[in-house]
Amino acid sequence: MKKIISLVLVALMVLMASAVAEGITIAVVPKSLDNAIFLDSQAAAEAKGEELGINIQWTGSPTSDAGMQVQVIEGLIEKQVDGILISCNDADALEDVINRAVEAGIVVGCFDSDSPNSNRAFYCGTDNYAVGKLAAEKMMEIIPEGGKVAILTGVLGAPNLEERIRGFKETVEGTNIEVMPVQTGNDDVQTSVDVVGQYTAANPDLAAWFFDGGWPYFADPDALPEVKAFMENGGHIISVDTCEPMMQYVGMDMVDLLIGQNYPAMGAIGVETLYKIITGAEVDLGDETHYIDTGFELVDKANYEEVWATKTPW
Numbered sequence: 001m002k003k004i005i006s007l008v009l010v011a012l013m014v015l016m017a018s019a020v021a022e023g024i025t026i027a028v029v030p031k032s033l034d035n036a037i038f039l040d041s042q043a044a045a046e047a048k049g050e051e052l053g054i055n056i057q058w059t060g061s062p063t064s065d066a067g068m069q070v071q072v073i074e075g076l077i078e079k080q081v082d083g084i085l086i087s088c089n090d091a092d093a094l095e096d097v098i099n100r101a102v103e104a105g106i107v108v109g110c111f112d113s114d115s116p117n118s119n120r121a122f123y124c125g126t127d128n129y130a131v132g133k134l135a136a137e138k139m140m141e142i143i144p145e146g147g148k149v150a151i152l153t154g155v156l157g158a159p160n161l162e163e164r165i166r167g168f169k170e171t172v173e174g175t176n177i178e179v180m181p182v183q184t185g186n187d188d189v190q191t192s193v194d195v196v197g198q199y200t201a202a203n204p205d206l207a208a209w210f211f212d213g214g215w216p217y218f219a220d221p222d223a224l225p226e227v228k229a230f231m232e233n234g235g236h237i238i239s240v241d242t243c244e245p246m247m248q249y250v251g252m253d254m255v256d257l258l259i260g261q262n263y264p265a266m267g268a269i270g271v272e273t274l275y276k277i278i279t280g281a282e283v284d285l286g287d288e289t290h291y292i293d294t295g296f297e298l299v300d301k302a303n304y305e306e307v308w309a310t311k312t313p314w
Contacts, residue, residue, distance in 0.1 A: 025055040026083040026274050027076050028267065031113065031158070032064040035187055036218055037241060037263065038087070039314065041111065044267035045085070052275050057081065064155045064187040066090035073097045077104050083274035085124075085267075087112035091159040094118065107277045111266040113160035121277055122290040124270040126261045128160045131296060132167025135210050135238050138257055139168075139177065142236050146176025147207025150199060154187040154213050164212040164240065180206070189218045197226035206235065214241035214258070217249050227254055242299050244311035250304035258299040260307075265294040 028045045030038035042058050049056035059076070061068030066089040074097060076084055084106055088094045091114065098108050098118040107121055114123040139149060151168065153161045169179055183199055185192025192215035200206060209230075211217075216224060217239060231237065231254055239246070242260025249255045269292060276283040286292055299307050 024052075024083070024275065024278060025057055025079075025081045026085060026271055026278075027057040027059055027081045028271070029060045029069065029072055029076075029084060029086040030058075031060070031069075031087045031089050031155075032187060033060045033062055035064065036189075036245075036314075037213070037243060038112075040243065040263040040312070041267035041270075043312075044264035045271045046267075048268040048271045052272070054271075054275060056271065064089050064158075066093035066157075069094060070097045073101055077101050077106065080104070081106060082278050083107045083109070085109050085111055085270040085274060086115075088115045088159060089113070089155055090157045091115040091117065107274055109270055109274050111270040112261075112263075113158055115159070116289070120290075122273060122285050122292055124273060124292040125266050125294055126160070126296055127291075127293055128163035129167040131240060131259055131261075132164035132169075132212070133171045134167075135164070135212075135240070135257075135259060136168045136171035136177075139208060139210065139236070139238055140172065140175060142238070142256055143177070143207050146178070148178045148180055148203065148205060149208045149210060150180045150203070150206055151182045152192060152196060152209060152211045152213075152215070153182055153184050154192075154215065156182075156184055161212050168210055168212075185215050187213075187215065189215050192216045193219050193223055197224075200226050200230050200235075206230075208236040208238070211237065211239035214239045214243065214246050217241075217246040217255070218243075221248065221252060221254065224254065228252075231255075242297060242307065242311075244308070244314050247299070247304055247308040247311060250299060250301060253301075256300065258304075260297040260299060262294040262296065269294065 046056050094115045095118040102119040110123045112125045237255045238257045240259050242258045
């Protein structure tokens with residue numbers, strides 16, 4: 001009889017946990033809905049939501065704009081979602097609304113791009129300073145003679161991108177590498193292609209580019225004649241991100257090195273960590289900064305085919 005009662009209690013607990021899970025809604029907010037870089041995070045977040053039996057709401061602003069992101073979060077506060085996972089366009093601009101969401105009883109985590117001074121529960125993503133530092137170290141190996149290096153970024157002020165720039169600049173400081181003024185593509189593929197093409201043409205003595213995000217490599221290769229010519233004439237490019245469409249450029253000798261972030265892990269781990277906090281489960285939030293490191297990978301001509309085979313086709 002005791003065994004039967006125990007089995008019944010276990011079954012009831014499972015049913016209660018399932019009922020609670022079904023009522024949980026986590027909103028995942030990328031920097032913008034038009035940025036393809038987040039597609040892998042979306043797929044992973046939605047798969048994790050299905051696995052956990054919870055509702056995942058993928059929502060955000062049409063373009064990368066901190067003010068519009070604030071409005072999105074305000075709307076989610078009104079809807080009283082249980083959790084929010086956000087990639088911040090501007091750490092300071094999002095701090096107040098994140099704190100208001102937390103005060104309203106919503107668990108907030110950041111992925112990809114943090115707001116460290118807010119009351120968010122954790123950050124799940126890349127060590128962006130380390131990525132910038134690594135890019136600089138690799139750049140010094142590629143062009144030991146030094147020269148002028150341009151940086152392409154997305155939106156000025158984005159905390160993850162600013163950290164990559166800081167890591168790069170501080171690492172090459174005092175060397176024979178001259179960092180040119182930062183160029184911005186506004187997180188837009190075509191704008192980034194145009195900026196790179198125009199700046200390269202206007203600076204024939206440019207030695208290399210550091211793309212702190214891979215926006216140009218979402219374009220068709222035929223749309224990048226300036227990049228192709230730049231590399232053929234002895235130029236060099238190091239770019240962040242290793243999304244599936246970008247891998248072809250390594251084989252085409254249109255980029256020296258890709259530094260890839262783990263966007264699927266950001267989506268899956270971010271959602272699961274929020275779920276655990278919401279349900280009161282034990283969760284490891286790392287050190288006092290509550291930073292969950294999702295790591296990165298390096299891809300060059302030696303291993304690109306092997307890595308490419310692991311990517312889900314877009």
